[in-house]
Every structure is written in C-alpha cells, then in structure tokens.
Amino acid sequence: MASLTREQMLDMYRSMCLTRALEERLERLFKQGHIVGGLYRSLGQEATAVGSAYALEPEDWLAPSIRDMGALLVRGLAPVDMFRQYTARRDAPTGGKDNTNHFTIPELGILGPVSPLGTQLAVLNGVALSFRIRGESRVCMTYQGEGATRTGTSHEGLNFAAVQRLPMVVVLEHNRWAFSTRSDREAAVGAWTDVAGAYGLPVRQVDGNDVLEVYDAAREAVDRARRGEGASLIVAETYRMLGHAQHDPQPYVDPAELEAWRERDPIDRFGRYVIENGLATEEGLAAMRGELESEVAAAADEAVAGPRPDPEEARTRAYAAEPADGGVPWTRRAVVGYADAPAGVAPARPSGSGTPGESSGGSGTAVRQGDAAVTDGKQRGGGA
Amino acid sequence: MAEATAAQQRAPAEPGATRETTYLEAIREALWEEMKTDDSVFILGEDVGVYGGAFKITEGFLDEFGPDRVIDTPISEAAIVGASIGASHMGFKPVAEMQFMDFVAPAFDMIVNFAAKVRYRTGFGAQIVIRGPVGAGARAGPFHSQSPESYFANVPGLKMVAPATAYDAKGLLRASIRDPDPVLYFEHKFLYRRIKEQLPTDEEILVPIGKARVHREGEDLSIITWGAMVYTAARAADRLAEEEGVSAEVLDLRSLRPVDVEAVAETARKTGRVLVLHEAPRFGGLAGEITAVVCEEAFEWLDAPVRRVTAIDTPVPYSPPLEDYYLPQVEDVLTAARWLLAY
Known part of the structure; x- marks a missing residue:
C-alpha cells in the first residue's frame, strides 16, 4: 500500500466531502431553477474520483467523465467556477457556451469531455502522445463508465493508448448502470477486468468505494506510465446511488440493492477509518464538514450573483477569426431587421425603378429601405 | 520529390524558375516543407509511415522525420482524429490522413462533436488538418469515391477546402496547416497524377482559405x-x-x-x-x-x-x-x- 501522510488522508476526506456538499448545493440550485440544464450527480462514487486523481502531479492532465466532480476538485477547480458553469454565467469557464463539466482549464491540467461517450479518451491520447513525443515524464488519466466503454470511440481509444504505449491511466467506473441499462446488458464479459485483455493492458480491480485502495492502484498505474511503460486500466467497482440525472427517479433499481450499497458509502467508511486510526476526531470531521458547507454556500451565492452572457455573445468564438458570418444579409439578425445590420453589408443592387425587387413590393422591399444609393450592376427589365 | 526539394535547398532557384509538379507532388511538397520548417507539424494515419501512404503521398517521410512525426496508426479513424485534437491542445499541428475520405465516417463524432465545437465551448481551438482523397471517376466503387463535403457543411467551426490545381493543392495545404481552426482538406484522387503544372520554385506558394x-x-x-x-x-x-x-x-x-x-x-x-x-x-x-x-x-x-x-x-x-x-x-x-x- 502506497504511503500517505495524515494531512494527505484528511485532504482526501475533505475532497470527498466537498464533492458531496457541492453537489447537494447544485441540487438545491436545480430545484430553485438556477440550473437550466441537466444535473448529474456522483453520489456514492466520490472515492473513485478523489482517490484516483490524488495520484497525479500538478503537471499531469486529467479528463473527467460526468461523475468525477471529486477528480476536478482534487485538480484544484474552484467551486465557484463549477457553480458558474452549471448556472450558465458569463464568467463560467465556458462563458455559458456549454454546460456541466465540459470545460478545459490547461493550468489545472483539465481537459473537458463532450457528451458523446468515449471521446475524451481519444482526445486525451493526443495529450499523452505530446508528452511522449517531447520526452516529458507527464501522465494522463481519464474515466469511463462501463457503458461508455461499449462505444467504438472508446475501443479505438483504449487500443490506441495501448499500442502507442502512451502514459495513460483509464479508470473504468463500474457503477452498474448506464442510464437505465444494467451492466450485464452492456457486455457479456463476466468481469470488467476481462476487457483489458483485448488491448494487452495491465489491469487492476479495486473496491471503488475504498478511497485508499483506489489511490493505491492509481499510484501504481501512474508510476508505470511515468516510467514510460505505457497505459493501464483500473476497474473500480462502485455504484451509482441516484438516477442518471435529476429527471430520473431510477424505478428500475432494486431498493434492497441500493440499501446494501448505502452501507458501503465511501465517505462514511473513510470517516470511520480516519477516526479509528486516530487521524481525527468525530468532532473534528464534523467541524470540517461545517466549514465546507459555508464555503460552498458562499461560492454558490457568488456565482448566482454574476451576470448571464449577452445574447450577442452567442456569435463569438466559433472560429479563431470572427465572425464567420458577421452581419451578412441572410443571417437571423438581418431577417429580424435589415436596418440593424452593420453598415456596408447590404448587397449592391441595380438602381432606379423597374427592377423586380423594387416593383414587387412586399416584405422584401420593406427591409431594404434606406439602401437606394447604389449605382453599379446591370439594369434590366422585369425579369423572365 | 523529396530529393528534388533537397537539391533546391542547396542551389538557390533562379528568379522565375519553375518545375513541373503534379497535383500529388504538390501535396507532398506542402507537407514536406511545412514539416521541415515547423517542428510542431506531424502526420498520422493508416500506412503513412512504412508504406508511405496508399497513394505514396508520404513516401520517404518516415526516414526523414522519424516515427514520432510520421505515425502509423491502427485502423481507427476516431482515434486518429481524437489524438490530433489532443496534440493540438499541446501546441502541435497534426495532419491526419484518412486513407480515403469515405473512411472519415467513423471519425464523424470526433470531428463534429469535438474538433468543430471545442473552440466555441472552451476557448481552446483544434489546429488540425484532416486530409484525404475524395471523388469519383476512378472506378473505385461506393466506398472509395464519395465527396463528403456536405456532411460537414452544416457544422460551424469547421473549414473545408477542395483544390483543383497543383498550385492550389500546395498553397491551400500550407494555409490549412497554418490555420488555427480544424480544416478538412479534400484532395481529388482523379487529379493526383493527371494534373501537372509548372510551379514556381522561387516563391512560397500560399493560398488563402475562403477565396475563390x-x-x-x-x-x-x-x-x-x-x-x-x-x-x-x-x-x-x-x-x-x-x-x-x-x-x-x-x-x-x-x-x-x-x-x-x-x-x-x-x-x-x-x-x-x-x-x-x-x-x-x-x-x-x-x-x-x-x-x-x-x-x-x-x-x-x-x-x-x-x-x-x-x-x-x-x-x-x-x-x-x-x-x-x-x-x-x-x-x-x-x-x-x-x-x-x-x-
């Protein structure tokens, strides 16, 4: 077992509690209507995210899946930025252009995922490839639920990482459910560790609700990658304790199974370990959780007080040089009111009477007022 | 071609000098010269290294630039484009080859959902080129002949070029590699060896994207x-x-x-x-x-x-x-x- 100091262990406990407190606050904001999109919780999976990310160094990179809030917090993500992101604020990491955890923050080594599954591994492979080409001893880590590993992109990504011997650690979060589909209906393999054989990847199965065991496996895989010995797979056995998202009360889950996994709650378990090993007292941990509650509440208030983006910001940043279609006459803006379009974008057209456009009247004429001083172009009659 | 390029570098070209160049050689030259002048440019794709590409566009590149810059990949178009995006985030300018542009289909998700949207979403663009042969007329059947531009035309964030001349093939590929946005570069396989032009050897051929x-x-x-x-x-x-x-x-x-x-x-x-x-x-x-x-x-x-x-x-x-x-x-x-x- 890799060694951790008391401070590090308390820090891990804190990150797990922060994850839960932050998500509980997000749920409150969702019910209050501050979050306009989906909300996906990681309840019950906090140890997998925190324990794995804790094995990385600051110069490494990580790409989360949707239930890896804890990994982002370990990387140093400020809670206020997560609240801004979920509540669609202008000063959110994506400026309100995308939701959930879909942001990239290079200084924290965070690569944002997108919703189609398996994709962030394929992209993070390029980051790992860059490390390898430059001879840097840096490592990448990413996450996939067992459902995500059934995509073609995931298969290609796992194989590419393996055959290119990239410094990559893939954490397969076996949380039993891909939305409503139980994992034994996602694949015919008996154990999810079996998939590693197809790629020639070293694999280790861990209790994903035991943060120390997750950390130990991640440390081993990260060290292997850093030594230039290639990619690894970790299969974390865990359980998704809530529905896929807020809209899903998961009627397809057996309450007894859920109750059994509640007994294995990763925060309760690690809290007992910390107390039994004399690293902190029950009162000390309770005080820590109280501080986190206040910190989270303040961050949420700060985020919600910020502005939403200006509507026109929807146009910006699709390309490096903008705008791609700035004010040209067939854009929506011009349809709403041609007079609003920037000066000079109106097409040159024939002057004088008798052109089809001017003689026909109708809405086409109405939006062209004030644009008569054009003299070039062909004169012609009333059309064919 | 590689040898000719090296010879050129030894002997300064006379003003107004030209050399007969095929459309295919023009693509080769653009890749070669960009890789020579910019260490951040690398190529990856199926059979681009040892074999030199299905159409021999990258023949000799592996020997010149080594396996870190000429990467033979598995038959995994999504992984090829995905890795290109990630490497571009780290400052590289990858040029991904689709052996035939028909095979861009498995990479559609990576192009449309990741490469095209990443700048808009995150502020960090994907400076990548995805190039490969398109077009019919070569008796190549339904899966080696398609012109896929309209699959991608309705996707903001992408650029697309399709040269017809050797001059444009060279100039647009250089411009595509230097462009900060993802560019789909459609080269017409029917033109590879049929189009020959006298290209100037004493000037840098660069054709701006977006100009007819x-x-x-x-x-x-x-x-x-x-x-x-x-x-x-x-x-x-x-x-x-x-x-x-x-x-x-x-x-x-x-x-x-x-x-x-x-x-x-x-x-x-x-x-x-x-x-x-x-x-x-x-x-x-x-x-x-x-x-x-x-x-x-x-x-x-x-x-x-x-x-x-x-x-x-x-x-x-x-x-x-x-x-x-x-x-x-x-x-x-x-x-x-x-x-x-x-x-």
Whole structure:
C-alpha cells in the first residue's frame, strides 16, 4: 500500500466531502431553477474520483467523465467556477457556451469531455502522445463508465493508448448502470477486468468505494506510465446511488440493492477509518464538514450573483477569426431587421425603378429601405 | 520529390524558375516543407509511415522525420482524429490522413462533436488538418469515391477546402496547416497524377482559405464548381465558345467553408446566368447553398433561374457505364447551359 501522510488522508476526506456538499448545493440550485440544464450527480462514487486523481502531479492532465466532480476538485477547480458553469454565467469557464463539466482549464491540467461517450479518451491520447513525443515524464488519466466503454470511440481509444504505449491511466467506473441499462446488458464479459485483455493492458480491480485502495492502484498505474511503460486500466467497482440525472427517479433499481450499497458509502467508511486510526476526531470531521458547507454556500451565492452572457455573445468564438458570418444579409439578425445590420453589408443592387425587387413590393422591399444609393450592376427589365 | 526539394535547398532557384509538379507532388511538397520548417507539424494515419501512404503521398517521410512525426496508426479513424485534437491542445499541428475520405465516417463524432465545437465551448481551438482523397471517376466503387463535403457543411467551426490545381493543392495545404481552426482538406484522387503544372520554385506558394479563383473568364454564363468538376466545366466552356460563340466563366470555389460569397455574387451579377456544378449527389448538396447565396445576393441581376448539375441521388456505382451515368458529364453541363442561355 502506497504511503500517505495524515494531512494527505484528511485532504482526501475533505475532497470527498466537498464533492458531496457541492453537489447537494447544485441540487438545491436545480430545484430553485438556477440550473437550466441537466444535473448529474456522483453520489456514492466520490472515492473513485478523489482517490484516483490524488495520484497525479500538478503537471499531469486529467479528463473527467460526468461523475468525477471529486477528480476536478482534487485538480484544484474552484467551486465557484463549477457553480458558474452549471448556472450558465458569463464568467463560467465556458462563458455559458456549454454546460456541466465540459470545460478545459490547461493550468489545472483539465481537459473537458463532450457528451458523446468515449471521446475524451481519444482526445486525451493526443495529450499523452505530446508528452511522449517531447520526452516529458507527464501522465494522463481519464474515466469511463462501463457503458461508455461499449462505444467504438472508446475501443479505438483504449487500443490506441495501448499500442502507442502512451502514459495513460483509464479508470473504468463500474457503477452498474448506464442510464437505465444494467451492466450485464452492456457486455457479456463476466468481469470488467476481462476487457483489458483485448488491448494487452495491465489491469487492476479495486473496491471503488475504498478511497485508499483506489489511490493505491492509481499510484501504481501512474508510476508505470511515468516510467514510460505505457497505459493501464483500473476497474473500480462502485455504484451509482441516484438516477442518471435529476429527471430520473431510477424505478428500475432494486431498493434492497441500493440499501446494501448505502452501507458501503465511501465517505462514511473513510470517516470511520480516519477516526479509528486516530487521524481525527468525530468532532473534528464534523467541524470540517461545517466549514465546507459555508464555503460552498458562499461560492454558490457568488456565482448566482454574476451576470448571464449577452445574447450577442452567442456569435463569438466559433472560429479563431470572427465572425464567420458577421452581419451578412441572410443571417437571423438581418431577417429580424435589415436596418440593424452593420453598415456596408447590404448587397449592391441595380438602381432606379423597374427592377423586380423594387416593383414587387412586399416584405422584401420593406427591409431594404434606406439602401437606394447604389449605382453599379446591370439594369434590366422585369425579369423572365 | 523529396530529393528534388533537397537539391533546391542547396542551389538557390533562379528568379522565375519553375518545375513541373503534379497535383500529388504538390501535396507532398506542402507537407514536406511545412514539416521541415515547423517542428510542431506531424502526420498520422493508416500506412503513412512504412508504406508511405496508399497513394505514396508520404513516401520517404518516415526516414526523414522519424516515427514520432510520421505515425502509423491502427485502423481507427476516431482515434486518429481524437489524438490530433489532443496534440493540438499541446501546441502541435497534426495532419491526419484518412486513407480515403469515405473512411472519415467513423471519425464523424470526433470531428463534429469535438474538433468543430471545442473552440466555441472552451476557448481552446483544434489546429488540425484532416486530409484525404475524395471523388469519383476512378472506378473505385461506393466506398472509395464519395465527396463528403456536405456532411460537414452544416457544422460551424469547421473549414473545408477542395483544390483543383497543383498550385492550389500546395498553397491551400500550407494555409490549412497554418490555420488555427480544424480544416478538412479534400484532395481529388482523379487529379493526383493527371494534373501537372509548372510551379514556381522561387516563391512560397500560399493560398488563402475562403477565396475563390476564376479559372476562366467569361461574360454570358457562370459555372460555379470545384475539384475535378472544374475541368468538366472548362471543357464545357470550350465547347460553348467553339460551337455557340458563348463566353462562359468558370469559378473554382477552392474553399467550401467559408465559401467566397463575394466572388459568387460577383460572377452572378456579371453574367446573370448561373449554373452550379458538383459531383456529390443533388439533394442537400452544396449547390443548394450556393444557389441560395446567388438568390440572396444577386437575384435582381439574374436573367434565368439558377440551375444545378450534380451527380444523381444514388451511391457511387462501380461499373464504368454506371459511374459515367452517375457523374455529371460535359454534355450534362452543355444541356443546362443551353437551357440557361435560351431562357
């Protein structure tokens, strides 16, 4: 077992509690209507995210899946930025252009995922490839639920990482459910560790609700990658304790199974370990959780007080040089009111009477007022 | 070609010097020269290294640049494009080869959902080029002949180019590699060895993305097209001149996103009769978009409705009589042109 100091262990406990407190606050904001999109919780999976990310160094990179809030917090993500992101604020990491955890923050080594599954591994492979080409001893880590590993992109990504011997650690979060589909209906393999054989990847199965065991496996895989010995797979056995998202009360889950996994709650378990090993007292941990509650509440208030983006910001940043279609006459803006379009974008057209456009009247004429001083172009009659 | 490039570097070219270069060699030269001058450029794809590419575009590259910059990948188009995006985030300028552009389909998710949107979403762009052979006429059947531009045309964040000449093949590839946004570079396999031009050796050939080119000037009719159809259009224009005394203008778009709207409007206003020609199928093809641009920008100058001449709405068939029927031929262009002129 890799060694951790008391401070590090308390820090891990804190990150797990922060994850839960932050998500509980997000749920409150969702019910209050501050979050306009989906909300996906990681309840019950906090140890997998925190324990794995804790094995990385600051110069490494990580790409989360949707239930890896804890990994982002370990990387140093400020809670206020997560609240801004979920509540669609202008000063959110994506400026309100995308939701959930879909942001990239290079200084924290965070690569944002997108919703189609398996994709962030394929992209993070390029980051790992860059490390390898430059001879840097840096490592990448990413996450996939067992459902995500059934995509073609995931298969290609796992194989590419393996055959290119990239410094990559893939954490397969076996949380039993891909939305409503139980994992034994996602694949015919008996154990999810079996998939590693197809790629020639070293694999280790861990209790994903035991943060120390997750950390130990991640440390081993990260060290292997850093030594230039290639990619690894970790299969974390865990359980998704809530529905896929807020809209899903998961009627397809057996309450007894859920109750059994509640007994294995990763925060309760690690809290007992910390107390039994004399690293902190029950009162000390309770005080820590109280501080986190206040910190989270303040961050949420700060985020919600910020502005939403200006509507026109929807146009910006699709390309490096903008705008791609700035004010040209067939854009929506011009349809709403041609007079609003920037000066000079109106097409040159024939002057004088008798052109089809001017003689026909109708809405086409109405939006062209004030644009008569054009003299070039062909004169012609009333059309064919 | 590689040897010629090296020889050139030893002996300074005389002013005005040129060298005969095929369309394929022009692509090769652009890749070679960009890799020589910019360490951040690397290539990856299926069989690009040891074999030198299915069409030998990258022959000799592995020996010159080594396995870290010429990467033979598994048959995994999504992984190829994904890795390109990630490497671009780290400052590299990857050029990904699709062995045939038909095989871009497995990478569609990575291109449309990741590469195209990443700058908008996160502020960090994907400076990548995805290049490969497109187009029919080579008797290559349904899966080695497609023109996939319209699959991607409705995806903001992407750029698309489709050169018809060796000069543009070279200049647009260099511009694509240097462009900060993801560029799909469609090279027409029918032109690889059929097009030869004298290219200047004493100047840097760079063609801006987004600018069309007048392939042939004319007054009476405009044929707007790109890729191999530029030559079909030119032959039709020759026939119109010889047989009917009609002067047809051929506009080679070169860039398919962004389209050079000004050039389209200018030629439409100049001739008043517009024919849009492409070898992709008709429904949903880019000709519809070009037609809309003409209608919005030049309606009052038109003497006739815009006509489209395209492939038929089927997959690309294999057998020569079928493929020839599928593809727009000079006669098809002439028929549409005569209709426009008589309107």
